[in-house]
Structure formats: C-alpha cells, structure tokens
Amino acid sequence: MKKFFTRILFVVLMAGLFFGSYKANAQTGGAVTYHFRGTVTDAKNQEPIPGATIIIVNQNLGSATNRDGVFDFTAKLKPGNYQIAFSTVGYKTVVKKLVLGNNTNITLNELISPDITRLNEVVVTGVSGFTKKSHLGNSISTVSSKDIEATTPLSIDAALQGNVAGALVMRNSGNPAGGISVRLRGASTVVGSSDPLYIIDGVIVNNNSSQLINLGGYTQNRLVDIDPNEIDHIEVLKGAAAAAIYGSRASNGVVQIFTKRGKTGKPKITFSSSVNMNQIRKYLPWNDAQLKWDPNDPTKAIPATRYNYQDYIFNKAYGNENYISVSGGKGNTKYIFSASQLSNGGIVRNTDFKRYNFRVRIDQIISRWMSISVGTTVSSNSSNEMPNGKNYGPITSLLFADNLKNPSPVNGVYPNIGWMANPYEAVDRIEAPQKNSRTLSDIQMKFTPLKGLNITYIFGYDHAFNDARLFIPVGFNTKPYGVSEKATMATTMINSDLNAAYSFHLSPSINSITGVGYTYQYNESQYFAIRTNHLAPVAKVTDAGTLTGRSDYRTQRSIWGGYLQQTFGFKEKVFVTLAGRWDGASTFGENERNQFYPKASASYLISKENFFKNSIGKVVNLFKLRASYGQAGNLSALAPYSIYTSYSLAPINGQTGLVAPVRSGNPDLRPERQTEFEAGFDMGLLQDRLGIEFTWYKQDIKDLLLLRSLAPSTGYGSRYENVGTMTNKGWELAIRATVIQKKNFSWTVTGTFSQNHNKVTHVVGGKIDLGMWGTSIAQSGQPLGVFYGYFFATKPDGSLLLNSKGFVQRAKGHYENKTLPDGEVIPVAVQDYDPTTGQPVGTNLKKIIGDPNPKWIGSVSNTFNYKNFTLFVKVDMVQGFNVMSWDKRMFDLFPGGEATAKELRGEIPKGSSFPNFFIYQSFIENGSFVKLRDVALSYDLKLKSSWIHNLKFTMSGSNLVSFDHYWGFDPEVNTEAQSNGVRGQDMANVPIPRVYRFGIVATFN
Amino acid sequence: MKYIIKIFGIIFLTGIMLASCKKDFPNINAPSDDQIFKDKDGLMAASIGLIQHFSTSTLAPIVEIPGITTREFGVSSTYVTPMELTYGGTALSGENAGVIRLWSRLLRDKGMAENIIANADKVDMPAGTKSGILALAKFMKAMTLGYLVMDYQEAPINNGVDAKFSNRTDVLNAAVTLLKSALGDIAANPISNDFKKKVIPTIDLKNSIQAFLARYYLYLGDYQNAIATADKVDLTSKSEWWYDGSENKNPVYTFAVDGQPDTKPRWNFGIMVNPGTGYVEYQPEAGDGRLTFYMDTTVHEHALPEFGGYEVHNLKGFFDNGNSKIPVYLPGEMILIKAEAYARQGKLAEAVTQINLIREKTNDVFGVNAGLGAWTGDATSKSAILDQIYIQRSIELFLTGQRFEDSRRIHSSFVPSPNQDIVSERNRNFYPYSYVERNNNPNCPADPKI
Missing domain, CATH: 2.40.170.20 (TonB-dependent receptor, beta-barrel domain)
Structure with a gap:
C-alpha cells in the first residue's frame, strides 16, 4: 500500500521533471503575443455575464470575465487557425473560429444564451474527453x-x-x-x-x-x-x-x-x-x-x-x-x-x-x-x-x-x-x-x-x-x-x-x-x-x-x-x-x-x-x-x-x-x-x-x-x-x-x-428472505423487496371474514405448490373454512401483501x-x-x-x-x-x-x-x-x- | 524528436503503473476450511471451537425453547418467538425463530463434529491427542443427535446435501454407537495431557460419555444397560461448560438474567400437576433446598396475564452470573435414570430407594441438594412412582432441556391440544421442522401433527 503510494508520487514527480524540462523547447518557433479583450453578454436580457470562461481550444490558454463581463488577456501563439470557446454554467457554449494573423489586438464581443434545455452541454463522464451532450447515444x-x-x-x-x-x-x-x-x-x-x-x-x-x-x-x-x-x-x-x-x-x-x-x-x-x-x-x-x-x-x-x-x-x-x-x-x-x-x-x-x-x-x-x-x-x-x-x-x-x-x-x-x-x-x-x-x-x-x-x-x-x-x-x-x-x-x-x-x-x-x-x-x-x-x-x-x-x-x-x-x-x-x-x-x-x-x-x-x-x-x-x-x-x-x-x-x-x-x-x-x-x-x-x-x-x-x-x-x-x-x-x-x-x-x-x-x-427456490423477519422477500415474478406476511381472513367472495366477536382475523388454511414462470415451485396460501362455522381453519397463512x-x-x-x-x-x-x-x-x-x-x-x-x-x-x-x-x-x-x-x-x-x-x-x-x-x-x-x-x-x- | 521523447515518457509512465498492480489478497482474518483440517493444531482449534460454540450458543435454545414449551419459564413480553411457544398448538410453525435457532445450531455443531471425525484419522499426531480429538467429536455429535430427537420427531444422522432423516430410535442408536466408539478410542489410547489441558480442562470426558450413554439407554428403553452405565459414572466428578463472563457468557444468564429479561423461571419450577379436574400449580415441598438453589425466592414478579400471569422468580443456580459454569450433566440424573429404569422394570422398591437418594441428597458435588425426607407416596403404584420421578427430574434437572422428553415419556398418554394452551405441562409433542430445512431439503419429513 505504502509502497504503491510512494511509487505513484515518484511517477508524478518524474513526469513533471521529465516533461517540464522540455517546456522551453516546446514553446519555440515563431510565437507572437496576441492581446484578447471583449465582453460576454447574456443574449436574452443583455446583461454582462461575470465569470464566463474563454478558452482557446486545445491550447491550454484562456481567461475569464470579470464582474462586468469583460475579459482581457494575452497569449503567445503561432499565427494560424484556432477555435475559441465561450462558456459558463447554465449557458450554451459558443465555439468560434479564430484566425490569428498580423493584427495582435483581438476584440471579441460575444452573446451567449441560457441553456434551458441542457441539450448543448458538454460532458465528460463515460466518454473520451469532452463531448457535447447532443452527440451522445445515451442519455446523461x-x-x-x-x-x-x-x-x-x-x-x-x-x-x-x-x-x-x-x-x-x-x-x-x-x-x-x-x-x-x-x-x-x-x-x-x-x-x-x-x-x-x-x-x-x-x-x-x-x-x-x-x-x-x-x-x-x-x-x-x-x-x-x-x-x-x-x-x-x-x-x-x-x-x-x-x-x-x-x-x-x-x-x-x-x-x-x-x-x-x-x-x-x-x-x-x-x-x-x-x-x-x-x-x-x-x-x-x-x-x-x-x-x-x-x-x-x-x-x-x-x-x-x-x-x-x-x-x-x-x-x-x-x-x-x-x-x-x-x-x-x-x-x-x-x-x-x-x-x-x-x-x-x-x-x-x-x-x-x-x-x-x-x-x-x-x-x-x-x-x-x-x-x-x-x-x-x-x-x-x-x-x-x-x-x-x-x-x-x-x-x-x-x-x-x-x-x-x-x-x-x-x-x-x-x-x-x-x-x-x-x-x-x-x-x-x-x-x-x-x-x-x-x-x-x-x-x-x-x-x-x-x-x-x-x-x-x-x-x-x-x-x-x-x-x-x-x-x-x-x-x-x-x-x-x-x-x-x-x-x-x-x-x-x-x-x-x-x-x-x-x-x-x-x-x-x-x-x-x-x-x-x-x-x-x-x-x-x-x-x-x-x-x-x-x-x-x-x-x-x-x-x-x-x-x-x-x-x-x-x-x-x-x-x-x-x-x-x-x-x-x-x-x-x-x-x-x-x-x-x-x-x-x-x-x-x-x-x-x-x-x-x-x-x-x-x-x-x-x-x-x-x-x-x-x-x-x-x-x-x-x-x-x-x-x-x-x-x-x-x-x-x-x-x-x-x-x-x-x-x-x-x-x-x-x-x-x-x-x-x-x-x-x-x-x-x-x-x-x-x-x-x-x-x-x-x-x-x-x-x-x-x-x-x-x-x-x-x-x-x-x-x-x-x-x-x-x-x-x-x-x-x-x-x-x-x-x-x-x-x-x-x-x-x-x-x-x-x-x-x-x-x-x-x-x-x-x-x-x-x-x-x-x-x-x-x-x-422461487423465494428468498431479505430481512425484517422475512417480511421483505425476493420472489420470482415479483418486484424486489415485496412484503410477505399474514393477511386478513376473507370469505370466498373477497370480503372480510370476521370472527365470532365481529373482529378481523388472520387467514388460515393450507399451502399448495404453485409453479412460477421460471419453473420454481413455491407454496401458495389457500384459505380453508370450517364447514359448520365458516370460520378459518388450518395453519396461519402468509402471502405477498405489499x-x-x-x-x-x-x-x-x-x-x-x-x-x-x-x-x-x-x-x-x-x-x-x-x-x-x-x-x-x-x-x-x-x-x-x-x-x-x-x-x-x-x-x-x-x-x-x-x-x-x-x-x-x-x-x-x-x-x-x-x-x-x-x-x-x-x-x-x-x-x-x-x-x-x-x-x-x-x-x-x-x-x-x-x-x-x-x-x-x-x-x-x-x-x-x-x-x-x-x-x-x-x-x-x-x-x-x-x-x-x-x-x-x-x-x- | 520531441514527440518521440513524449511518447516514450508516457509509455514509461504506463509501465510503472501496470507493474504496481497487486491482484491476490489472502484472507488474514480467518483460516478457511481447506486450511484447518490438515494438522493437529487445526483439529485442536476446531475442537475448542466446537466446545465454544456449543456451550455459548447452542446451549441457549436447548434450554430456552423446550423450557418455554414445558413451562419452566414464564414470559413477560409479547415478542413473537416466546409468545408462540407459550401458546403452542398447531399455530406454532417451523417459522418460529426459536424452533429455527434450535434446529440450525444443533446441526451446525453436528457438522463441525463430523468434519473433525472425517479428517482426524488422516493427520499424523500423538495417539493420545488423536483419541481425545476423536472421542470429543463423537461425544459432541452424539449429544447433538440426542438433543435433536428430544425436540424433533426425526433428524438426519449425517449432515450433507439433501440429508436423509432417520427416526428417533435409529438416531439414538447412532448416538449410542458413537459414544461406545468414543469410549473405545479412549480405552485404546488414553487422552494426552496436551489435549486435556488445552481442549477439555473442565470436562471429564470419560464420565460425560458414560452419563450420556446412560441417558440415551433410558430414552431407548434399554433399562439394564441404563442402570449398568449409570453405575459406571463417578458421581463425585465434575464436568462443566466454562465461561469467562465477558466474551463467552453463560448463555442462559444472557437471556434469562442479564438486564431486564422477558423470560424468567416459574416460581414452582413450572410444574403442573393434574389431580383429575384440570391442571393446578405444583406446590414445592417445604424445605426443598433446590428451590433456593435455583431461584431467588424473595422476588415476586408475574408473567403477562395473557400468558397465565404465573409468578416468576429471578434465576440463580448455574446461571446467576455471566461466568457461572453449567454442568455438562448432573450426577443426580444418574440416580434418577436408575430410579426410572427400575420402576419400568417393575422393581418398585429399588426405584423408591433411588427416589429417596435424590430426595435426601445433601452431598451433591454441584450443591443441588433437596435435603428432604423420604418419599411418602404410594410405593406400590408404578404410576405414582413415575409421577414422583417426573417431579424429581423436573426439579433436579431444572433447565437442562430434558423436560420435554421427560413429559412425553412419562406422561405419554397426554395429548396436547391443537389450540392455544397456556396451562398444561406441554403444549406440543414435537416441534415442527425449521422452514429453512423444509424449503431446502426435499427429504425433510412432514411436520408432526402436534
């Protein structure tokens, strides 16, 4: 465990040194300093948006707007074609083409609109890198x-x-x-x-x-x-x-x-x-x-x-x-x-x-x-x-x-x-x-x-x-x-x-x-x-x-x-x-x-x-x-x-x-x-x-x-x-x-x-107990965790069968085997009645009750x-x-x-x-x-x-x-x-x- | 060039990451079954574990469940398990947690004993240790078989998938065979001191085996052997289940004494006598030393009115503390076995002699001393003698899990009611089988009618 941890730290450190030393090398080659400024505004109510992110795509360069919706930053880039993205939480991301040439002062004013429907969001979970939600084959x-x-x-x-x-x-x-x-x-x-x-x-x-x-x-x-x-x-x-x-x-x-x-x-x-x-x-x-x-x-x-x-x-x-x-x-x-x-x-x-x-x-x-x-x-x-x-x-x-x-x-x-x-x-x-x-x-x-x-x-x-x-x-x-x-x-x-x-x-x-x-x-x-x-x-x-x-x-x-x-x-x-x-x-x-x-x-x-x-x-x-x-x-x-x-x-x-x-x-x-x-x-x-x-x-x-x-x-x-x-x-x-x-x-x-x-x-086996004294069960053909237990005695017509005092009572009878759709056999309750009194007889019965x-x-x-x-x-x-x-x-x-x-x-x-x-x-x-x-x-x-x-x-x-x-x-x-x-x-x-x-x-x- | 360096770097990173993956972790918490039965230490540890589990866990339902059914305990809560047992009748089903607990714990211990018996012969070790391991496992298995058929009509002699059930005579005969074989093991190779010291420091194994053999002979109706074997038991020897009061608590103390228990002993040992007009509570004889031995007679509480409201006392005896030891068997039982065996053989005078030995006893090694006078009942009536034996067994062997068997054997003509019954001396003949057994073993027999 500890060994593993130190090894990872070492790797990270190595990677930092290793790649870091090539930093100077990587940035050479005719880069020009460009100065970007502008505002990001809500397209609906025309109010400036603070905290919006501006990113030059794939360049690790960018900035954010201040409280007045204004951004202002410089970046060293080679002239050429780029993409610039404007985004903030709850708004649709806007990606624009950016052509960098001789003009080093770039002014960009962007209107972005709220993304009420959320269909244009960019997500990363379950995909390789940033992906627009509208490109996905699954819901997220x-x-x-x-x-x-x-x-x-x-x-x-x-x-x-x-x-x-x-x-x-x-x-x-x-x-x-x-x-x-x-x-x-x-x-x-x-x-x-x-x-x-x-x-x-x-x-x-x-x-x-x-x-x-x-x-x-x-x-x-x-x-x-x-x-x-x-x-x-x-x-x-x-x-x-x-x-x-x-x-x-x-x-x-x-x-x-x-x-x-x-x-x-x-x-x-x-x-x-x-x-x-x-x-x-x-x-x-x-x-x-x-x-x-x-x-x-x-x-x-x-x-x-x-x-x-x-x-x-x-x-x-x-x-x-x-x-x-x-x-x-x-x-x-x-x-x-x-x-x-x-x-x-x-x-x-x-x-x-x-x-x-x-x-x-x-x-x-x-x-x-x-x-x-x-x-x-x-x-x-x-x-x-x-x-x-x-x-x-x-x-x-x-x-x-x-x-x-x-x-x-x-x-x-x-x-x-x-x-x-x-x-x-x-x-x-x-x-x-x-x-x-x-x-x-x-x-x-x-x-x-x-x-x-x-x-x-x-x-x-x-x-x-x-x-x-x-x-x-x-x-x-x-x-x-x-x-x-x-x-x-x-x-x-x-x-x-x-x-x-x-x-x-x-x-x-x-x-x-x-x-x-x-x-x-x-x-x-x-x-x-x-x-x-x-x-x-x-x-x-x-x-x-x-x-x-x-x-x-x-x-x-x-x-x-x-x-x-x-x-x-x-x-x-x-x-x-x-x-x-x-x-x-x-x-x-x-x-x-x-x-x-x-x-x-x-x-x-x-x-x-x-x-x-x-x-x-x-x-x-x-x-x-x-x-x-x-x-x-x-x-x-x-x-x-x-x-x-x-x-x-x-x-x-x-x-x-x-x-x-x-x-x-x-x-x-x-x-x-x-x-x-x-x-x-x-x-x-x-x-x-x-x-x-x-x-x-x-x-x-x-x-x-x-x-x-x-x-x-x-x-x-x-x-x-x-x-x-x-x-x-x-x-x-x-x-x-x-x-x-x-x-x-x-x-x-x-x-x-x-x-x-x-x-x-x-x-x-058709049925297993999940807990609470067998009242939560899993049974073939039923939703998980259905309730199982004693139930009211009922007459054959389904109405409550009361005892001699007029009180409700437990159903009694016997169990009969029933084959479930998956072939498993489970005992199913069948109510029995005393032929003379009509009252329940037999063992106390249980069934699915909720x-x-x-x-x-x-x-x-x-x-x-x-x-x-x-x-x-x-x-x-x-x-x-x-x-x-x-x-x-x-x-x-x-x-x-x-x-x-x-x-x-x-x-x-x-x-x-x-x-x-x-x-x-x-x-x-x-x-x-x-x-x-x-x-x-x-x-x-x-x-x-x-x-x-x-x-x-x-x-x-x-x-x-x-x-x-x-x-x-x-x-x-x-x-x-x-x-x-x-x-x-x-x-x-x-x-x-x-x-x-x-x-x-x-x-x- | 720089790309090559970058890519090389990333491959290097990946390599280190992959190399650091560990994929197998042994379980350091506990050994698994394939590691235990390979050597002497594993078998000894399994023997200790068997005793530990039986004495701290299995013994609880052995005492509690039939104890409620035969009225040794009064119940003061409406928890379903003790309530259903108190009411008995056909409403008591194999779903009762107590019935399930008793069944599965006994079979679990039996399985452990069987594992030891099956593996001990394959391992090289000193002969005296091997004979100890085998004799103990056979004794434990015989004991679980006995307790099974004391409470259930049939039981499997050997554990396994879809285990076959045997009737109680076959099960008891199997227990007798195991006990005799255990005696043979010990006779051939006396138990080593190593085994005695580590595994059974508080148990005199040979005496215990003889005692249980006598018990099962009586149950089987083999009266001659019952008397002969009971005579071989040294009444001054003590065999006890050992508890430390902390991690290994006296299991009866745990459910019947500790805290605010809802199960307490009935003041008169829960003995119901039937003078012909319906059951009445037995009045203990004045001066019966066993009353104050087993109970604190100064506390008077009552079970719930719906359970009869009988008076209950605080339990003492072998259960008053978490570290109180419980006897494996009581020497008094040997005397009572002889009394009954003589009575059954028609030797009534010898039977009365044995009854009086119990009644007048003042020198019991465990202090279970009635200290009463000689019996004054009708010494010429076999049934009166058997009734007296039933009462003496009920008192002398209070809370040993035997009263269910005793009541069924001595008062065999009594048929329990299929309805709720809080009065008569037992409200079932046998327990239904655990529904877990029924659902998972096609060989599980039909439940007894009552």
Missing part, C-alpha cells in the same frame, strides 16, 4: 450548482433529489446526518448496494454505510462528509448502456461530481451564511384518552393521566451554516480555497451533526501541452446519534410503553417503566457519538503531445476514518451495568487512471475519436471494535468495563481494467460508438475474475438535415434520436473473501478455537452482469424555450448474487450463489421550459418524471423571477408504493397508541385492534406522497458598490407539507437504512423534519 443527466442553490441540500446525494429523471432519492432517516439511498433506474442487485458509483474530481469515493456500532439498523452514508456547496456540476449516467466503460463498478450507474474551480481574474470572495430551525412535522397518533381500564372491572374505563412521550423525545432544533471561498487566477495558475462549517440539531433530543470542510484546488498550466491540477478536501465531522431498538431506543420504547407512567426523573432517578427503556432516560443519558474524518486528494495531469491527442492521468486518494461510540451509564434501567462500546473503521481507496483520446478527421465529413484507458484501484479497510459492560462509575472509555466482544477485521481488494472506445461522427449528424472493457477483481473466483463488457451506441441529429430544417425546423430547432446498448457489472455487491469458507475465531479458556461459519464460501462467484438497452430522443422547441428528453430503457441483470439459504442439515446456513435474474423496465422524461421570458419577469419550469418496473425474474417500489416518481420545480426577487417552488411526488408500518402494529397492541385510546373512549369495541397485531396486512400502508419539498424566496440586492458585488437574501422552507394518507410519521423512511432489498419498512424511525431557513450570500471582488 446533469445537475448544476444553480439547481441546488435555493434548496441547500445536506449532502451530494440529496442534491440529486428531484433533479435527475429516473433517480429515486430517499432519505432513510430524519437524523441530521441520516443516510440517503439513490436508485438510478431501480435496484440492480439484491445482496449489495444499489447506490451508484460516485466519482468526485476523478476520485472514486467511498460511500459506505457501515454500521460500526449497533444502532438498530441506522447508518450514515459517507457522502455526508462532503459539503455540497463545493459542487460545480454533476453528471449522472443511469445504467450499463451509458456506463459500460466503468466496467464492473457501473451497473448501478455513475454519478460524477465536479467541484468548483478558480477562474482567471481578481480574487473573488463568496461568503454565505444561514440559520435554520428543524421541527417534527407530525406526531404518531398516541393514546391521549386520559383514561385507563378499571383493574376491578376490565370493561370499564376510568380517568387516568396519560403522557405524550413524543413531546419530550422530539424537540425543535436549530442549526447554522457558513461557507467562504476565495478563488481567482493569474497567468497559468488558478486557485480556489474554501472552508465551510455546518451545525445542525436533530429533532430527537440530544442529536446533532457538525461538519467542517476545507478544500483547495490549484490548476497549473506547465506548458502548452501539459497541465496539472491538484486538489484536496479535508472534512471533519461529528454527530450525536440516538439508537433504535429494544433495550435502549427511545422511539422503540415509545411504541411499547403504556403512557400512564411518567418517565420524568424523580430526584434525578429515572423510573423503571418495564422491560423497555425509559425513553426520557434514553434521550438524556445515552451517548452515541460518531466522529469522521475524511481526506480526498487528487492529482490530475493532462498532456496534449500531438494535435488531437489528449492524455490524462488521475491519481485519486480517499481516506476515511470513522469512529463510533456507544455509552450507556451505570444504573440505566434496562442496562443496569452500563455499556461502553467503541468501533473504528479506516478505509483507504486509491485509483490510478490513465486515459487517452485521439481525435482526427478521417475525411472532411468523418470524424474519429479513439479512447483508451487503464485503471488500477485498490481498497482497504480496517475495522476495530471493543465492547464492554459492567462499567466503573464516571469513566466512559471501554477500559472502564469488562470485555463482552471485540473485532479486528481487515480487507483488501484490487480492481483492474482497461477499455477501448471508438466513435465515428458523420457530418456532425450521426455518431456511432463502440467500446469494450476488460475488468478483473480480486474478490471473485480465480476462473471468473476477468470479465468483458461491451457497449455500442448511435445518435442521429435529424434536426441538422435540410429536409427537417425546412419543414418543422422552425418549431423544433433540435431533434435527436439515440439508442445505446451496454453491459456493466456489480463488483462491490460482494464483500472480499466471500469465496472462502472462513472459520470464525473463538477465544475461550485461554485457547482460541475455530468455529464453522454460518455462511459457506463459494469459489465460483462472479460479478453480476447488467445488460441495458436504452433509446430515446432529445427535442428542443421554439428556439430551446422548451426542451424534452425522453428515454426508454430495459435492463436485464443476470448472475444475480443471492445469499441462498442452505438446509441446516448441510451444517451451514447460507451461501452466495449467482442464481438469479432481474429486470428493470421503464421510461424517464425531463422537461425544461421557459414559460414566460420578459425583461422583468420570467418563469421557468423543470419537471422530471419516471416509471420503473422492477421484476425479479428468477431466484433459486410492494415498496413506487409506480412512478416525479418532481416539478418552478422558478419565478421578478426584478430582484426569485421564488423557487419544488414539489416531489412518489406514488403507488406501500410502507410496512411496524409503528402502527405496535400501537394497535400496546396501550400507548391511538387504538387503545379509541377503545377506552368506546369508539371501537375493546380488543378489536389487538388482532391487527398478528395480521401483517393490517399495517401495510399506502405510502404515496406529494411533498412540498422546497419553497425559497430570495432577494438579490444587485449592488453597484466597488467592493461588494452581490448580496442575496433567501428565506426557505423544506418538507413543509406532505399530502399523503400515511398512518405514521412520514412514508419517506426506511428502518434498514441503506439496505437494498429491505425497503419501505418503518419501525421506530426518526421522521424527516420540517426545516425553515434564512440565508445570506455575499460576493466580493
């Missing part, structure tokens, strides 16, 4: 810093929410550092994570969701380390068709994040600051009856005092955020430094999150054919979490407790309220802090040794150190001896990528781009944990207790691969790409290690044809058809060493034994493989006032890895096998429109809609500009999915819930809600929601002062209203955090808070 979504400016997301993955068609972004917990799941075009694996591959400035980053300490399923995911203020723009590839050249890491899609960079010009200082308040949006319907059953006459309710424990567990929480960046550049050097601080309280009492980020990036042009860029981000963050679960989770206790007891401390002592924890004691006395530090560094070198040949080398280094603790003091009611646990995880990821692209004209009408690349990636992780109890007083460290467990686990993994990609372009109208990637990884079986992933795509810009231009071209100014096919793998689905049957270490009595594992190894494992075909069109109407992108896709995943249950009589419990197939089919639509565009008023709408049908087409996969998702953002005011309104919709609300189940049985209140008040018969506890179907809820996700009103004080350029105030609210019929807190949660198969399960989850924010942004230069 982009998110720019402007899209997220008003909403200030907490983390990078949250920034994708509602901005990318086909991306289902779910916050799994309302804790301030709670994890987020991103599904691009549905799940593509069962055992692994379906989250995409994240690349930040060329560094493949760690987005692990390791549960270091048992907090009842709750985890963070590591993208939370990175401040989203640093985002310049994001490119999203959603499936194998686009991402094949990322090989065995790409089947979940690829999200490439580009951070802000310095631009030539005077130092620009941006400062922003905000304060916010978080509150719980809705309480669980608790027992507020102020009654209890008379112990002497259990049919009679008598007055009693009942407490709303939620009033204490939850509180209003406040936060603030500050960000400052300094950027600029002179000559061949550009820089940006930034620092940010975030502090946010959680709505669960005594939870919070604090984050500090520091970043620096330097871009240095060494010679006309060589440049280097170095960047580092350092993040330090900490949070105070609150566990979930039986012995000490406050919300779990809330569900089980009878709220007749006052949990408040008496003389400093919290009363024992039964076998569940006292929730007040839990929030006040349990400490579950986490500390994370993160370093992301990259070195990028670009070479242009020949005209048309671009070579880049990227070395990326990502180191994360996570430290989690759990401390329960001595005397805690349900853990009287106290608990102290500490776990750390150190993760290092290195990637070393060499890519080259060569473009040239085969003939005047045929352009060729050839890309080749090689990557080597190395990951290692070291987990270390110590668990103790029986603590000494006061001391909190693990040394204070007796050992109950420990763990030291280290993994190493390497991935290597190369690709070759060839694109031909005909007359800038038709583009055809073929690519192949060879990949290998140390985690898979020796014989299955090397994998090949092909890709092919084509696009046709019909709107460039004359027949089109002359007919409907006046309305439809851009129309492109595209189709793409590709394969990619999922390498990270499997943890290292899954190919071995590794015995566990069992120290006892001064000796260390070896215990056979539950999971048997399988030496023949290979990566899952996704084959995707997508086709669609991009359309720009009314001179790009309206842009439409539509894509239809179909993904087939084969060699799906499943943890197959083994009969216990084999001596083992399970084994990973490539024994499944799954498909995703769907479409996605993005619409961007400028509805009104007047001098003082504009209204733009962005909408994304998508539909995905996920289907597990084959699992061995589906956590949404039918469709959508998001609509409106931006209204009136003079200096901007109003942003975003609505997110996730429709047609179920949530399994264990909270409801508990509250149907335990007296702290609304069901008991209704029984006490006599609104429903006593005992009528109890049967629901056993009928899982009774707590399957409709999760469909429409959320007013963000409303932000900002006022931009366009100051003409000499030092302050811009001052903007924003008032905003998030998650203000949710239109749903959900019983519990919020349908947008998941108890098993970032788990892939277990979705839509809600048990003692922290809901997503409503947030009010006030912020100010100032720019100085």
